[in-house]
Each structure stands twice: as structure tokens, then as C-alpha cells.
Amino acid sequence: MTTEDISGTTAEAGPAAVHEQSIVRVSGLRKEYGDTVALNGVSLEIGAGEAVAVMGPSGCGKSTLLNMIAGLDRPTAGRVHVHGEDLGAMNETGLALFRRRRIGMIFQFFNLIDDLPTIDNVALAAQLTGTPTRQARRRALELLDELGIADRQNVYPAALSGGERQRAAVARALMNRPALLLADEPTGALDSHAGEQVMDLLIDLNELGQTLLLVTHDQTLATRCAGRLVMMADGRITGERTLERSA
Numbered sequence: 001m002t003t004e005d006i007s008g009t010t011a012e013a014g015p016a017a018v019h020e021q022s023i024v025r026v027s028g029l030r031k032e033y034g035d036t037v038a039l040n041g042v043s044l045e046i047g048a049g050e051a052v053a054v055m056g057p058s059g060c061g062k063s064t065l066l067n068m069i070a071g072l073d074r075p076t077a078g079r080v081h082v083h084g085e086d087l088g089a090m091n092e093t094g095l096a097l098f099r100r101r102r103i104g105m106i107f108q109f110f111n112l113i114d115d116l117p118t119i120d121n122v123a124l125a126a127q128l129t130g131t132p133t134r135q136a137r138r139r140a141l142e143l144l145d146e147l148g149i150a151d152r153q154n155v156y157p158a159a160l161s162g163g164e165r166q167r168a169a170v171a172r173a174l175m176n177r178p179a180l181l182l183a184d185e186p187t188g189a190l191d192s193h194a195g196e197q198v199m200d201l202l203i204d205l206n207e208l209g210q211t212l213l214l215v216t217h218d219q220t221l222a223t224r225c226a227g228r229l230v231m232m233a234d235g236r237i238t239g240e241r242t243l244e245r246s247a
């Protein structure tokens with residue numbers, strides 16, 4: 001696999017460029033849901049090419065942080081910059097465009113569309129940004145091929161295994177060559193073998209230069225895939241450390 005083939009991230013974001021350029025800059029982030037303070041002053045910077053895992057007890061604000069960085073929800077206070085863009089300065093249309101073009105997301109339960117064959121689930125991500133159908137399907141097929149599931153292109157999600165579904169979801173997330181790949185418990189619904197495959201895939205992508213932010217309860221996933229671990233509790237970052245990737 002080459003960087004261009006799969007992540008589409010160019011050499012400028014390769015391992016040598018780690019930290020030279022911030023992909024994520026979050027400062028003083030606060031998020032309230034009624035009386036609940038989900039985030040209470042979170043600041044975090046992620047350099048190009050980094051793989052960062054966020055861990056912490058249930059309800060500590062991990063998914064809320066991910067959602068703010070993805071522009072899926074707006075903070076009560078604080079700033080989020082992704083790839084140099086200030087999310088707070090964007091209107092809803094701008095945020096939707098930003099998400100489609102700059103962010104790839106994978107979730108525990110894949111979020112594939114049941115009524116679309118695998119290839120169209122993947123291609124749709126590019127079609128929504130205006131890429132012509134033929135071109136989008138061509139890239140979708142290339143990605144499915146790189147991820148080892150090209151033979152499943154015409155199968156509907158219900159007939160895919162868990163690991164194949166997550167691979168399809170990764171392909172969809174990579175369609176628009178995102179600056180940032182966000183993963184929320186990406187192995188949470190998978191058996192150990194499929195989980196291993198998805199971990200290997202995330203490691204490969206990061207080694208090719210893809211910046212990765214991962215939320216997980218799974219210590220193995222964090223230590224295998226990430227180079228930095230950020231610990232959260234009660235809506236705050238309580239510590240962080242560099243990880244030696246355990247291959």
C-alpha cells in the first residue's frame with residue numbers, strides 16, 4: 001500500500017512531520033447538557049501524523065470531545081480548530097461541508113446504510129461532496145480492494161461479517177482523504193479476530209501518515225494503535241503519556 005493509495009494523505013503528513021503541524025487544537029472546551037457538565041475545560045493538541053487514544057471511565061466525556069472535534073455538536077465555551085479551521089466560525093452548512101471533507105469517522109456499530117450495497121455505502125461519502133458517481137465508485141472499489149473486501153462490493157451490509165462491516169466503514173471514512181480519522185470504540189462490537197484486523201488496519205493507516213484520534217475502553221487497542229494516551233475523568237484531562245506501540 002502506498003500513502004496515496006489508501007489514506008490519500010501526502011508525504012507532508014508522514015511520520016517525519018509529526019507535530020510540525022497541528023491537525024487538532026482544542027482549548028478551554030466546555031460542554032453542558034442541562035445540569036450535566038460533560039466537558040469542563042479541555043485543551044488538547046494533536047499533531048499531523050499522530051495517533052492519540054483517549055481513555056477514561058464511562059460518562060467522563062470522551063465521546064462528547066470526539067463529537068465537538070467532528071463538528072457534530074457545538075461547545076458551550078472554548079475553541080476547536082481542525083486542520084487550521086475554526087469550527088466555531090462556521091454556520092451549519094459550513095460545518096456539514098467541513099465534516100464531509102476533512103473528517104472520517106468510524107463507530108462501534110458501523111453506521112452503514114442497510115439498503116445500499118457495500119460499494120455504494122462507501123461511494124456515497126464522496127458523492128455527497130459532489131464527486132460524480134462513476135469516479136466515486138472507482139475510488140470506493142480501490143479502497144475496498146486495499147482493505148481486502150473488494151469481493152464483497154455488491155453485498156448488502158446485513159450479509160457482511162462484523163470485521164467486513166468495519167472495513168467497509170473504514171473505507172467510507174477514507175473516501176474523501178480526511179485530515180483526521182476519528183474512531184469511537186471501533187472494535188467494541190467485534191470478536192477478537194475481527195478486532196485484531198481492525199487494529200492492524202488502524203496501525204497501517206497511521207504508519208502511512210493518517211492522523212488518528214481514538215476513543216476506547218480497550219487498553220489493548222489503545223496501546224497497540226496509539227503513540228499517545230490521554231486520560232480523562234469528570235470532563236477533564238487528568239493526564240497523558242507517550243506509548244511504546246506494542247506490535
Ligand SMILES: Nc1ncnc2c1ncn2[C@@H]1O[C@H](COP(=O)(O)OP(=O)(O)OP(=O)(O)O)[C@@H](O)[C@H]1O
Nearest residue numbers: 033036037038056057058059060061062063064065
Ligand atoms: N446529548 C446529550 N444529552 C444529554 N447528556 C449527554 C448527551 N451526551 C452526553 N451526555 C452526558 O454527558 C456526559 C459525558 O458523556 P459521554 O458520552 O461523552 O461520555 P463517555 O466518556 O463517552 O462515556 P462512555 O464511555 O460510556 O461512552 C455523560 O454524563 C452523559 O450522560
